[in-house]
Amino acid sequence: MEPNQxxxxxxxxxxxxxxxxxxxxxxxxxxxxxxxxxxxRRGRKVLVLTIDPSRRLxxxxxxxxxxxxPVPLSDSWQYAAGIxxxxxxxxxxxxxxxxxxxxxxxxxxxxxxxxxILKNRIYQQATTMVAGLHEYTAMKALHRFIIEGAYDLVVLxxxxxxxxxxxLDAPNRLAGFLDGAIFRMFVPTSTGFISRAATGLxxxxxxxxxxxxxxxxxxxFLQTFSQLFASLNTDLLDVRTRLSQPDAAxxxxxxxxEASVVEAHFFHERIVQLRLPFRGFIxxxxxxxxxxxxxxxxxxxxxDATPALRSGIEKLKWLARKESLQGHRDRGLLxxxxxRAGTNSFAIALPSFRTGANDLSTLIEIAKLxxxxxxxxxR
Amino acid sequence: MIAPGDLLEKRVVxxxxxxxxxRSTITAALSQVAQRAGKRVIVTEIGDGxxxxxxxxxxxxxxxxxxxxxxxxxxxxxxxxxxxxxVAQFLASVLRSSFLSRTALGFEPLRRLFMATPxxxxxxxxxxxxxxxxAQHADGKPQHELILIDxxxxxxxxxxxxxxQVILRLVPRGPVAEAMREGQSYLNDPKKAGAYVxxxxxxxxxxxxxxxxxxxxKTDVPCSGLFVNRxxxxxxxxxERAALEAYIExxxxxxxxxxxxxxxxxxxxxxxxTATRLPTQHLPEVDLAGAALVARLADVLAGVS
Numbered sequence: 001m002e003p004n005q006x007x008x009x010x011x012x013x014x015x016x017x018x019x020x021x022x023x024x025x026x027x028x029x030x031x032x033x034x035x036x037x038x039x040x041r042r043g044r045k046v047l048v049l050t051i052d053p054s055r056r057l058x059x060x061x062x063x064x065x066x067x068x069x070p071v072p073l074s075d076s077w078q079y080a081a082g083i084x085x086x087x088x089x090x091x092x093x094x095x096x097x098x099x100x101x102x103x104x105x106x107x108x109x110x111x112x113x114x115x116x117i118l119k120n121r122i123y124q125q126a127t128t129m130v131a132g133l134h135e136y137t138a139m140k141a142l143h144r145f146i147i148e149g150a151y152d153l154v155v156l157x158x159x160x161x162x163x164x165x166x167x168l169d170a171p172n173r174l175a176g177f178l179d180g181a182i183f184r185m186f187v188p189t190s191t192g193f194i195s196r197a198a199t200g201l202x203x204x205x206x207x208x209x210x211x212x213x214x215x216x217x218x219x220x221f222l223q224t225f226s227q228l229f230a231s232l233n234t235d236l237l238d239v240r241t242r243l244s245q246p247d248a249a250x251x252x253x254x255x256x257x258e259a260s261v262v263e264a265h266f267f268h269e270r271i272v273q274l275r276l277p278f279r280g281f282i283x284x285x286x287x288x289x290x291x292x293x294x295x296x297x298x299x300x301x302x303x304d305a306t307p308a309l310r311s312g313i314e315k316l317k318w319l320a321r322k323e324s325l326q327g328h329r330d331r332g333l334l335x336x337x338x339x340r341a342g343t344n345s346f347a348i349a350l351p352s353f354r355t356g357a358n359d360l361s362t363l364i365e366i367a368k369l370x371x372x373x374x375x376x377x378x379r
Numbered sequence: 380m381i382a383p384g385d386l387l388e389k390r391v392v393x394x395x396x397x398x399x400x401x402r403s404t405i406t407a408a409l410s411q412v413a414q415r416a417g418k419r420v421i422v423t424e425i426g427d428g429x430x431x432x433x434x435x436x437x438x439x440x441x442x443x444x445x446x447x448x449x450x451x452x453x454x455x456x457x458x459x460x461x462x463x464x465x466v467a468q469f470l471a472s473v474l475r476s477s478f479l480s481r482t483a484l485g486f487e488p489l490r491r492l493f494m495a496t497p498x499x500x501x502x503x504x505x506x507x508x509x510x511x512x513x514a515q516h517a518d519g520k521p522q523h524e525l526i527l528i529d530x531x532x533x534x535x536x537x538x539x540x541x542x543x544q545v546i547l548r549l550v551p552r553g554p555v556a557e558a559m560r561e562g563q564s565y566l567n568d569p570k571k572a573g574a575y576v577x578x579x580x581x582x583x584x585x586x587x588x589x590x591x592x593x594x595x596x597k598t599d600v601p602c603s604g605l606f607v608n609r610x611x612x613x614x615x616x617x618x619e620r621a622a623l624e625a626y627i628e629x630x631x632x633x634x635x636x637x638x639x640x641x642x643x644x645x646x647x648x649x650x651x652x653t654a655t656r657l658p659t660q661h662l663p664e665v666d667l668a669g670a671a672l673v674a675r676l677a678d679v680l681a682g683v684s
Contacts, residue, residue, distance in 0.1 A: 023434075024398015121549060201482065208474050211553035255399065258668050259434060266432040293631045309626055312619035319613060319641075320634030322666065352636065 001372060004280075004338065004346040009371045011279055012039045015249045017146060017242070018155045021271070022253035023263050027284040031253050031350070032157035033061060033091075034366035039153050040089040041082050041367060047090045047150075049141055050157040060360050061091040068098060081364050090151070096137040103140060122221040136236075143235040146242050249279035254337075256286040256330045256349075261337065268340060280345045281337040285352035287323060288330035295320050381575075381604040381660040383681060387416050387525060389573050390512060391565055393540070393600070395530040396577035397587050401608040403435040404672055405577055405662070406529040411677035413525050414454040421448055421511065424529040425504050425539075426459030435529045438673055448511070448523070456523065458511070465503030468510055473554040501542050502555070505562055512565055530574075536591075540566070540574065540600040566600050573603030578651075580610050580644035580661075585651050592655060604657050607648060609664040611641045 001009065011018070012035060020032040029050050036048040047070055048061070062074050070092035073081070083089055101118060108114035117123055138156060145154050207215040242248065250271050254264035264281060271278045294300075296316045301309065330349065337347035350369060353362050386392060386409070394406045406422060413420035424435050424444060436443045439451040444459045451457035474480040514522040530536040543559040543566070550556050566572045574595055578588035588605065595602045615623065620642065627635045651659065660680070667675055 026399060205474060205482065208554075209470065210555060211550050213552075214550045214555075217549075259437065260399075262437070263432050263434065291631065291633075293633045293635070296632050296634055306618075306622055308616070308618035309622035312615060312623040312626075315613050315615060315619065316623065316632070316634040316638060318634075319637030320632065323633050323637055 004348050005372060007344075007346040008280060008348055011249050012153075012371050013042055013044075015247055015279075016153060016245075017142070017248040018153065019158060019243065019248070019250045020156065020253055021158050021250060021267055023260060023267075026253045026255045026260060027350075028253045029157045030363070030366070031251070031282055031284060032155045034350075034363050034370055035251075036089055036091075036153075036155045037081050037083070037363055037367035038371040039155075040078075040087040042371065043084070043087040044152040045086065045088050045090075045150075046153045046155065047092065047145055048155045048157070049092050049094060049138070049145070051094045051096075051138060058093055060363065067092065077360060080360065081367070092141070094137050094141055099137045099140050120217070120221050122217055139236045139239050142243075143239045146239065244276055246277055248277050250276050251280050251282055252278070253282045253284050256283055256288070256326070256333055258333075261333050264337070265340065278345055281341055281347040283330065283334050283337060283347065283349040286330040286334070286349045287327040287352065288334045288349035289351050291327070293323075295324070381606070381658045383412055383416070385658075386573065386575070386603070387413055387418055389525065389571055389603075390521070391508070391526045391528065391572040392603075393528050393530050393536070393572070393574040394577060395536045395574055395591065395595075396606075397584060397591075400577045400579050400584060401662075402577050403438060403529050404676060405606055405608065406435060406527050407438040407673045408676035408680055409527055410452070410455045411673065412681045413527070414452075415677070415681060419456075419522065419524045420454075420527065421456040421458060421523040421525070422451070422527050422529070423458050423460050423508075423511070425531055425535075426461050438670065440670075460504045460507045460528070462500040462503040462507070465505070465507035465510075466499075469503060469506045469558070498538075498542065498545065501539050502546060502559075504539065505542055506558055509558060509562055536574075537594045537598060540595065540598040543567075544599065563599070569601040569603065572600065574600050575604050575606060576602060577606045577608055580607050580647045581640075582643065582647055585647045588651070589654055592657070602657060605651070605655070605659045606662060607651065607659060608662045610648070610661045611637065611644050612663050612665075613637070613641055615641060 018032075018035060020028045020035070022028050032048055032050060036046045040046045050058075062071065062077060070090040072078070073083070073089045073091065078084075078089065081089070104117050104123075105111075105114045108117055138158065142154065142156055145151060203215070206218070210218065243250075252264050252267055252271070254260045261283075268278060268281075296313050298305075298310055298313055301313065334347055334349050341347045348370075350366060353365070392409070394402050394409070396402050403424075406424075410420050410422045422435065422439075422444070424433065426433075426443065426446075431443070433441075433443050436457075439455075439457060441451060441457075444457045445451065446459055446461060446464070448456045448458040471480050508526070508528070511523050511526055512521075516522055530539070543563045546559045547556055564571075576588050576591055576595075578584045592602055615638070623638055624642075627638060648661075662676055662679055665672065665675055
């Protein structure tokens with residue numbers, strides 16, 4: 001087998017966590033789904049976690065919009081995808097609000113205080129505003145499934161965000177919320193070392209900024225949340241540690257344009273800096289794979305070809321030329337990525353599919369390309 | 380067609396849409412159109428103070444947009460909208476006592492509390508935007524006649540455009556509320572502000588654009604138009620299409636993929652026009668990248684080509 005293909009094949013077979021990163025619109029969700037199918041075909045119990053995918057992909061995987069728990073791919077679809085026991089594929093489309101509510105219920109202790117938190121207006125606001133919450137949600141859900149260990153492999157499709165690695169920063173941002181000093185000063189019930197004067201000053205500033213009404217509610221929010229956040233933060237740090245282990249893999253998905261590849265280089269540097277296990281580049285929707293296509297030509301037409309076909313072929317020539325040039329260019333980009341990947345990581349190209357890769361058969365086709373079946377031997 | 384004049388007459392233009400549709404390129408092209416029309420234009424995006432990759436800045440041969448308004452191309456200013464700058468400006472204006480303001484800013488835990496308070500980051504960005512809207516020359520004319528914002532991913536866009544409503548519900552009075560109302564006076568006025576959705580002529584992006592339009596409609600920020608980017612230039616007649624569809628099935632051909640894309644593009648665009656009556660501007664798919672692509676799209680947008 002070709003070395004790049006071999007590395008990816010091994011990874012799908014042995015890894016416990018795969019994180020698909022990349023800029024928006026490069027096909028992360030599709031890639032995550034295809035890798036999951038590939039692993040499940042190999043007999044692994046796989047969970048694919050995806051946040052806010054396109055509706056059609058959710059439909060493809062048989063995932064309803066916001067299920068409370070991961071759902072298995074239907075039997076007939078598992079069969080169609082060539083997934084046989086012990087292999088299985090579950091998918092979960094994360095709803096940030098649902099994950100947050102569930103965390104509250106878990107940590108609140110009793111149903112009474114859980115209700116109190118869920119009713120707090122600031123909490124409600126915090127969970128309906130999308131910004132930031134996606135990242136917490138992804139980390140939180142990862143934690144649950146990694147710790148529970150119910151799956152052989154968890155594949156995470158990272159949330160849409162300007163910085164594809166934002167979600168890793170969730171623990172740091174939460175730490176801002178958790179700063180002990182703030183709680184001691186701002187939350188009036190805590191007593192101790194901080195002088196009344198300091199507490200008074202902080203309150204004055206905060207209520208000058210937010211107004212008294214909101215400040216009171218914020219205090220209540222922070223008070224009820226200090227404990228919840230503390231446990232949440234430990235979880236997040238756990239995940240962070242877990243993701244640095246050698247059986248985790250970070251993959252970078254990129255589209256075949258100069259700008260997108262430059263961006264992938266940037267993310268690659270970040271992943272390496274963060275000491276996370278980078279494993280490979282996926283050049284998605286590319287024309288880099290060798291093809292058996294021929295150039296359209298009027299000479300190939302039969303004598304009885306219609307004028308419409310003849311003029312159509314003439315126009316097609318332009319598109320053909322562009323596509324073949326694109327093929328050359330994409331092979332250059334792939335070689336560049338391979339150079340960057342070095343010997344321990346891979347760079348592979350996935351083709352662009354006519355339908356936009358959203359139906360199950362296309363996903364299966366990609367899954368087969370990703371991991372060459374053993375019985376069929378090397379491509 | 381989107382009349383360039385309508386767009387250029389606004390004070391704030393939000394360019395939004397899903398990742399990968401060409402938002403940054405179109406933002407940069409619009410900045411050139413504005414500059415050619417003699418507008419004092421500033422290009423912005425939301426930064427986080429870190430060394431994030433910026434596709435928009437790359438188009439001006441920068442790694443990032445500057446932190447403060449600075450000329451980034453002839454006649455074009457650029458700046459990041461930064462939460463931390465917004466917070467500082469906001470606190471300074473709200474806490475009239477300079478002692479309090481200095482305390483608040485200098486006290487790290489408090490600063491962090493603000494940044495971690497739900498929606499506060501968005502609010503700070505919003506405030507930073509307000510300072511650019513307010514900035515005037517000595518003669519009372521705005522320093523930045525047109526502010527272009529390359530908005531982040533869809534969800535974050537709606538979080539920002541919905542912000543004034545959300546905040547006013549939570550904090551109906553006080554300095555925060557005042558700032559939000561001032562922001563609304565710009566953002567909810569179709570003469571002064573508009574969101575433009577960028578999409579591609581493909582099934583899924585069109586569905587997503589239509590969803591985004593629904594979302595925007597709920598936030599009182601008027602949607603002023605759509606850009607359909609990368610529309611294939613080759614057009615086949617009905618007869619050619621039928622003939623080619625049958626022929627292409629018989630053998631693997633270079634160009635087949637491009638052919639199917641033109642078919643899908645036509646269908647997707649028709650669907651868009653049935654679903655919305657908003658002004659729509661098509662931009663051609665051209666084999667260019669970076670600055671050359673920006674210049675070409677600017678020509679198209681300005682009606683030069």
